[in-house]
Amino acid sequence: MNVRHHLCAVLVVLLGVGAGAAASAHHSFSGLVDVEGQITLTGVLSKIDWVNPHIYLSLDVTNADGQVTTWQIETLPTNHMRNIGVTRLDLWNDAAAGEVVTIHALRARDPASRLGWLQRITYADGHFFHLSGDPNEIVALKDTSAAGRPSNGVKE
Numbered sequence: 001m002n003v004r005h006h007l008c009a010v011l012v013v014l015l016g017v018g019a020g021a022a023a024s025a026h027h028s029f030s031g032l033v034d035v036e037g038q039i040t041l042t043g044v045l046s047k048i049d050w051v052n053p054h055i056y057l058s059l060d061v062t063n064a065d066g067q068v069t070t071w072q073i074e075t076l077p078t079n080h081m082r083n084i085g086v087t088r089l090d091l092w093n094d095a096a097a098g099e100v101v102t103i104h105a106l107r108a109r110d111p112a113s114r115l116g117w118l119q120r121i122t123y124a125d126g127h128f129f130h131l132s133g134d135p136n137e138i139v140a141l142k143d144t145s146a147a148g149r150p151s152n153g154v155k156e
Helices: 003-026 078-083 088-092
Strands: 033-049 056-062 068-074 100-108 115-122 128-130
Touching: 033 068, 033 088, 033 115, 056 100, 068 100
Parallel strands: 068 115
Antiparallel strands: 033 056, 033 100, 056 068, 100 115, 115 128
16 A cells, blocks of 8 residues: 555544544533433523524523523424424414413533523423423422412422
8 A cells, every 4th residue: 555545544534533523522412411400491482593403492581589591492403393293383382472381401511501401391271392301201390489380480
């Protein structure tokens, strides 16, 4: 094997390793999300970013003092949602009218962030989309305030 062929072979191997590492890093789910850290959020959807590689929901959560915190909830890619028959309008539902939704999510590993991975979104009329995880492991939202939700809008 001459030097030129040897260099080409080394380059192909390096490109393959680099591409594999990039794909692995993009899908390092357990590196970004605490798979044991399920949270329950109640609030109003303020925006849906229906973009690749993943859809993001912005959820405005109001605490007992009236202060609003926006959470970014990541979910499946657009093509996966289309394949299961869920559209942007299905997720949005009646958010423009201020509909309160409950989101069950896995919290990001960074405790200071307001990020999560969507497991289930439940709407005011009771219908829901369960998009990831075991449905039997969804933690029930307990009545922890007079309004029937945690005082800060978050249950861990």
